[in-house]
Amino acid sequence: MDKVTKSDAEWRAQLSDLAYKVTRRHGTERAGTHDDFPKAPGTFHCVCCGAPLFDQADKFESGTGWPSFTRPVDGVSGESVGESVDRSFFMRRTEVHCNRCEAHLGHVFPDGPAPTGLRYCINGVALTFEPET
Incomplete structure (x- = not known):
């Protein structure tokens, strides 16, 4: 997967204020903000670069107020989703x-x-949804 690198100004121009704060500045959106995610089969992608990240089939209701998944789209191999200590x-x-783009x-x-x-x-706010066709 090719890396996507943009300047801060390019990310600001592309993203909403909240998406920029969350993905580029490691922010967190308020719990319960996205309780209307689609239930249809499909894939959740990175709002910044479009990389496929999570499958609808792995989404579950955690009761936390944020979308929750059991694994990334390619499993827990670390190819699409990376980890770091916070x-x-x-x-x-x-x-x-x-x-692909280091978005939080x-x-x-x-x-x-x-x-x-x-x-x-x-x-x-870090995700977009593409339904299966």
């Missing part, structure tokens, strides 16, 4: 980002359902 807010969490997506926690036991807690 020590903000006096906590140690695992941040997840788009490997959210965090992954070890309290999800089968088959992975993982909960990828993702900011909805």
